[in-house]
Amino acid sequence: MNAFGTVNLIVDEIVKAEQAGSDVAEFKQSIVELIQKRMYVLDKEIKEQQQSFIKEQAELEPKSTAALLSYMHFLSQQDLVYSTSTNAVLDLETLGVAPETAKEGLIDKLYQRSEGFAGLVILVGNQQDELNRMLRITPTDQSLKDQLAVVTEQLKIAGESFKLSVELLTNLGFDADFYQSIILKLGGQLTTEILDPAVLSNMALRAWSVIVDYFSENGGEWVFKLLIITAIFYISRTLSRVFRRFLTKSLDRSNLRLSSLMKEMIISSASRFIMVIGLFIALAQIGISLAPILAGLGVAGFIVGFALQDTLSNFAAGMMILIYRPYDVGDVVEVAGVFGKVKSMNLVSTTILTFDNQTLVIPNSKIWGDVIKNVTAQQLRRVDLVFGIGYGDDIEKAERVLAELVNGHKCVLQSPAPTIKVNTLNESSVDFIVRPWVRTEDYWDVYWDLTKQVKLRFDLEQISIPFPQRDLHIIKELD
Template identity: 40%
Template sequence: MTSHAAEPPAGEPPAAEKSATEEPAAQTTNDPSISPEHLALRLDPLTKAELEVEAEAWQEILKAKASEVAAAEIAVRSDPSPEEKDALLKSISALQKEKDALIDRFEIVADAYEVKGGDPDPFKKYAAAVGGIKTDVTDVSSTWFYVTDWLQSKDGGIKVAIDILVFLGVMLGFWILARLISRLVKNFLSRTARMSRLLVNFINKIVGRVILLIGLIVALGVAGVNVGAALAMIGGGAFILAFALQDTLGNFANGLMLLVYRPFDVGDAVEIGGVTGSVHEVSLVNTTILTFDNKKVIVPNKNVWGQVITNITGMPTRRVDMTFGIGYDDDTDLALAILHKVVKEHELILQDPAPSIRIDALADSSVNFICRPWSKTSDYWTVYAEITDRVKKEFDAAGISIPYPQTDVHLHTVDKVIPSST
């Protein structure tokens, strides 16, 4: 006996054909008040096609709720009695909260659809279009009701206030953490003898700012801001930003070279590109120099690294170059003895390297002596001024003149010859 499969009733398509023609049903719309977390978990295993069905189903639910809100708003603007208006406004407030909750869930579905490769723009545009309150600003009582109701709502003003407080609290915590870690890093790096103060200050600032940047991202995330979208947008515009800021990035690269190779440090007296003064600060883009008459000069780092850098105080000792002139009629041996005596008796002059004192030139108006003692760099100007003062007094006491520049003019007279007449 042969068995035959049961055939479908007449007029009804086979089971396989029936399942292929039926529209798939939404799986997450049974409970519109489902929590966002549970909704996201239920959406996770769905395919792109299934998520499109879910998005359309949630859009229909949102559309129905938006229609209820619109009908209630029309009724408010139809000049009802004060009692009816008050009841309608309360109804709109409740409906609006329900609509906002549906929009939140609708956007979660649209985001999941986008992750699986779908185009969420139509859904997101619809959510943006039906969102918010369409109130008549000329109706003072209605506007005031909406404002006060939003301020008192847990999903409105109270939520925003809590988010702001949380944001400020997280930022304050990270600011304190940044200050603490920066101080610890600075104390640790300051003990490294081979590391310059510029590099210590740079690392200290970078550590603090990185921690604050992390704190900003965390604070925005805790406050409910979509940090991922913001970072993606920043990453997308990085190329354009880099092109627009190519000069700034060049200064940044040169600033790193200054920090690595350390041609000068904070407090050093330098001459860079015609600017002379002490280094006050080096940032990522510029170097700040305080001139000796206390003017602040800010030089771009590309002009610092690309110029000849003279570090006046970069070495621990310096030679003090001085020149003294005496008259041709004065005793040169006595002048040399006075110079040796003055240099030998000065307590700030170093004996190693030995001073160099000798006749240098027979100038137009004087016999010039060079006097070149060595001193600590920090004592340079003290030695220069005190030696000059002492030599002047010793020369005066010994009767040695320091001549002014002079020029001798010799005039020759010529007798005029008068020719004799013939």
């Protein structure tokens, strides 16, 4: 075959000489005759190799190592002969000779060879898929592993010769687009021919044909499964909503002292549990195994948990708040340096509405890691007030006035009894502490009312409310 490499070089030189105007007609004719004789020999070699291979395979055990080696040797011989024959035809065309009969015969042989390979690739590929499926069921079966190794090697060998045959057909001007889609299944390298619009169109038509055939055979089954899945999802969603409403009403009517967060978590968890059960049932209907999904969720949960450590710390703090219930929705609290009313809460964060109408979302980890002050946790609160009078004013009178104002307020409770005492002798005033008890919701009303009423009444009773002052004594020095 190396002689034909030399012939190719000679053909190139003849073409260059003719282009230069040299007379090489006699030499050219001799080369043409040499190529034609060699093509006859090559055609004879193809037939002899095929007969020898058939005879040899009959003496060997099918799918044995010896049979596989014989198959490899046969294909390599055939590949070389067909490649050389194709080069010979192309050389004759380069020299201006039209070997139509030889070319058509070679194209016919390559076409039959490609057809055989196409069927073989599909058949062996199906065998490979079946063996892989069986190995997934019995992964320790050595016999299956050996069969798979032989089939895989056979597919690889046939695939290489198949690609070469298609390439030779293309070089001879034959439309081999049909085979490119089959070559793609072998996982080989993409060639420029595959990117040709005709090739892509052929592949798309074949894919569409496969889809149509599949749904023609299995369409009814899939439609039935789709209807079942839709019904399962609808039933699960309906049950989830009904159970959510039922559970909400039950918890609202029960005597259990549950926080809003606990109620919401119980209701949400129960409704979502129903949806998850429905999802698993739907997946089982289409033949999806749940074990790999659950295992995957476990691995994904570990990865997500590692990546979201801060969020998980908030979640853990939310669980502590859920268990110990230091506050609930509607309580007025001071947490993480923020004072306001709890608007909403979940396991990750708490939303506070301040009294100047700002909405603040605070992570639960910051709340649980600091002091929590719940202003409205108790039903009763004590209002702490301080009023000062001058040193020249009547203490008994002032105390009597304060008692009248406190006891006369409709929101002040008589039990526990209010406290009115002289507490401090300051530099400029005598200070009374006034500490009435009120309901928590009346705290600020009483605070503001008493502050205003004390000022008005002290003015009316001519009781002074002194401001800080300092007496300076100036001593005049005598000369």
